[in-house]
Amino acid sequence: xxxxxxxxxxxxxxxxxxxxxxxxxxxxxxxxxxxxxxxxxxxxxxxxxxxxxxxxxxxxxxxxxxxxxxxxxxxxxxxxxxxxxxxxxxxxxxxxxxxxxxxxxxxxxxxxxxxxxxxxxxxxxxxxxxxxxxxxxxxxxxxxxxxxxxxxxxxxxxxxxxxxxxxxxxxxxxxxxxxxxxxxxxxxxxxxxxxxxxxxxxxxxxxxxxxxxxxxxxxxxxxxxxxxxxxxxxxxxxxxxxxxxxxxxxxxxxxxxxxxxxxxxxxxxxxxxxxxxxxxxxxxxxxxxxxxxxxxxxxxxxxxxxxxxxxxxxxxxxxxxxxxxxxxxxxxxxxxxxxxxxxxxxxxxxxx
Numbered sequence: 001x002x003x004x005x006x007x008x009x010x011x012x013x014x015x016x017x018x019x020x021x022x023x024x025x026x027x028x029x030x031x032x033x034x035x036x037x038x039x040x041x042x043x044x045x046x047x048x049x050x051x052x053x054x055x056x057x058x059x060x061x062x063x064x065x066x067x068x069x070x071x072x073x074x075x076x077x078x079x080x081x082x083x084x085x086x087x088x089x090x091x092x093x094x095x096x097x098x099x100x101x102x103x104x105x106x107x108x109x110x111x112x113x114x115x116x117x118x119x120x121x122x123x124x125x126x127x128x129x130x131x132x133x134x135x136x137x138x139x140x141x142x143x144x145x146x147x148x149x150x151x152x153x154x155x156x157x158x159x160x161x162x163x164x165x166x167x168x169x170x171x172x173x174x175x176x177x178x179x180x181x182x183x184x185x186x187x188x189x190x191x192x193x194x195x196x197x198x199x200x201x202x203x204x205x206x207x208x209x210x211x212x213x214x215x216x217x218x219x220x221x222x223x224x225x226x227x228x229x230x231x232x233x234x235x236x237x238x239x240x241x242x243x244x245x246x247x248x249x250x251x252x253x254x255x256x257x258x259x260x261x262x263x264x265x266x267x268x269x270x271x272x273x274x275x276x277x278x279x280x281x282x283x284x285x286x287x288x289x290x291x292x293x294x295x296x297x298x299x300x301x302x303x304x305x306x307x308x309x310x311x312x313x314x315x316x317x318x319x320x321x322x323x324x325x326x327x328x329x330x331x332x333x334x335x336x337x338x339x340x341x342x343x344x345x346x347x348x349x350x351x352x
Contacts, residue, residue: 025254026254032290032330033338035288035337036059037285037342038054038284039284040262043090048285049095049096050344051096051285051345053100054342058287067104067199069104069105071198072198073106076193076196077203078114079115081116082272083271084123087205087265089262093285094113097260111140112140113137114192116145116224117146118144118146146227151188156189187228189225194251194252199255200257201257202220202221202258204217204221205220206261207272208302211232211240212236212239212318214299214320217261218243218292219243221256222243222246223242223243226246240320248324253329261288262285263282264281266279266302269309278309292329293330293337295332296321
């Protein structure tokens with residue numbers, strides 16, 4: 001079946017499905033058109049706290065959706081540590097998000113951070129160095145997906161693309177067939193973000209990526225949020241479709257409230273492995289319920305960074321944007337977006 005036809009069928013199915021859980025933060029087209037920008041003075045806790053609070057209020061005012069405890073009283077925070085400490089979600093941003101949620105009535109113990117790999121979480125300072133210590137970051141529970149404890153057999157994404165390990169086995173053993181193993185087709189979803197939260201917040205970092213063009217908001221919510229993901233990261237032909245289809249799963253989308261994208265650091269070459277030689281920074285913090293727009297704005301910076309350093313640049317935008325827009329995740333055309341530049345809050349230039 002042609003890719004776009006399959007994506008349109010998925011979009012129609014999304015529209016027809018009724019929400020399975022009480023909370024529903026799925027944005028409408030008008031809300032998806034907004035990207036709020038806060039001018040960061042310093043990338044410290046106080047700077048982030050002022051920025052996050054200002055952005056939260058802008059979202060609440062425009063969306064008429066409250067960021068207060070609901071049925072579960074729980075919020076998930078999807079961080080990014082796959083590139084190691086050099087390109088991790090900044091801890092000060094996490095602290096600021098937690099503080100703003102606590103001020104809205106959430107209990108710190110009922111929040112949680114979640115990411116794909118325990119080793120990377122430890123390297124990045126989000127898990128303690130010793131396995132015997134509680135899996136917490138400053139009193140906030142931390143979930144490492146590779147523990148296997150946060151997947152559910154009922155929630156998976158199915159694809160006939162095999163894992164890289166199985167491809168290697170098939171190449172060396174003519175009698176081996178990965179098609180015979182139904183588990184090879186499945187990538188399990190991070191179940192706590194589907195059933196156990198009032199909503200969850202996406203805190204990605206942006207870098208170039210061979211399979212997708214950009215690893216950012218969409219990738220952090222999908223490929224860095226599932227099991228058996230290396231098969232997609234090695235496949236430019238399949239990865240963009242997988243990202244769009246996973247991000248559009250209704251039960252995942254309706255609790256995904258928005259993305260907060262920091263420009264404290266982004267990488268335009270060599271990603272997702274961190275390389276400080278190819279990084280940029282801008283004094284900005286963005287919030288949007290449209291991850292496609294966030295990724296496209298970051299993609300333009302990745303493109304410009306390559307061009308500035310005289311590296312080869314693609315002759316077209318990554319297909320990821322077309323596929324994601326086709327399933328209703330948001331528009332990425334700049335002339336159809338509303339970039340709202342907010343004013344700096346008083347006291348945001350305080351020092352640590």
